[in-house]
Amino acid sequence: MIRTVWHIFLSLMVFASALVILPARVNAAPTTETAESAEEVQANYAKAEKTIEALDAPLYSAFTERYLLDEVKVLRQMLADHRVEVTEKMTDRELGVADKALMYATDTVTYFFYLIAGASTLLVLVGWNSLREIKDRASALANDEISRITSSYEERLEKLERELHSKSRHIAATQEEIELTNEVHSLWLKASQESSAQNKIAIYDQILALRPDDVEAITYKADAALLLGQNQWANALANRALTIDPENSHAKYQRACAHAESGYIEEALRDLSEAIETSEALREQAAHDPSFEKLRDMEEFIAMTQVSS
Known part of the structure; x- marks a missing residue:
């Protein structure tokens, strides 16, 4: 029993010494002094073993045994506490390493996503600006093209409208001219059916009211005035x-008749010659016209009115 207790006590002492020495050996490089301490401990342990084997009687009392047992208990409790402490430290270190690793991984992922978000935002802004510029340019080009087409069609429509107005005015003028021509034609028919020179003059006045510059109506009115004996008129x-149409042969013929009846022979011959040069049909008419009765015996008149066979 005594030997067993001593063995346990010595083992605990050796283990306690090992706990003190091992951390130093773990943290420091092995040296010659450490090796000598280990050999010394081993030698002391062997010496204690021999001493214990040589004992014949107990070296302690019951109180000593109780003290040793309490010390062993305390040492075992210290060993247990030390184990718990070491385990806690190792666990804390492992948790710290895991926490740092997790934090590093989290920060890395967070920074990576920040980088992706920044790049995406930059690309979105650049892309949005590009799309907006493209949209604005497309809208501007479309507006310009629409404005050009609209202006072109407006010009065409304005031109077409002007042409339509011009044609409308021309058609209206033509219709008015047709109506006027029909009315004048009916007056000419009416004048041709009249036998009275006075009534003919009234009809010619109606024609001249519609067409003030109608040379034919003026000359026929002059002819009717000659029938009434109004030579000056x-x-x-x-x-x-002749003021309206200087080359009108009928007007020259009527003036020649007026000059002949008024006694202006030279003027009558001159106007008659010009009228016959313009219209050959007046030659035969002058030969039988009673207005030239005073000129019939004149050689110049005879030569002028002689019809060649």
Whole structure:
């Protein structure tokens, strides 16, 4: 029993010494002094073993045994506490390492996502600006093209509208001219059916009211005035017609008739010659016209009115 207790006590002492020495050996490099301490401990342990084997009687009392047992208990409790402490430290270190690793991984992922978000935001902004510029340019080009097409069609429509107005005015003028022509034609038919020179003059006045510059109506009115014996009036009407149309042969013929009946022989021959040069049909008419009765015996008149066979 005594030997067993001593063995246990010595084992605990050796283990306690090992606990003190091992951390130093773990943290420091092995040296010659450490090796000598280990050999010394081993030698002391062997010496204690021999001493214990040589004992014949107990070296302690019951109180000593109780003290040793209490010390062994305390040592065992210290060993247990030390184990718990070491385990806690190792666990704390492992948890710290895991926490740091997790934090590092979290920070890395967070920074990576921040980088992706920043790059995406930059790309979105650049892309949005590009799309907005493309949209604005497309809208501007479309507006310009629409404006150009609209302006072109507006110009065409304005031109077409002007042409339509011009044609409408022309058609209206043509219709008015047709109506006027029909009315004048009906007046000419009416004048041709009249036998009275006075009534013919009234109809010619209606024609001249519709067409003030109608040379034919003026010359026929001069002819009717000659039938009424109004030589000066006929001369004035012939001059009016020649003012409008200087080459009108009928007006020259009527003025020649007015001059002949008024006794202006030279003027009558001159106007008659010009009228015959313009219209050959007046030659035969002058030969039988009673207005030239005073000129019939004159050689110049005879030569002028002679019809060649």
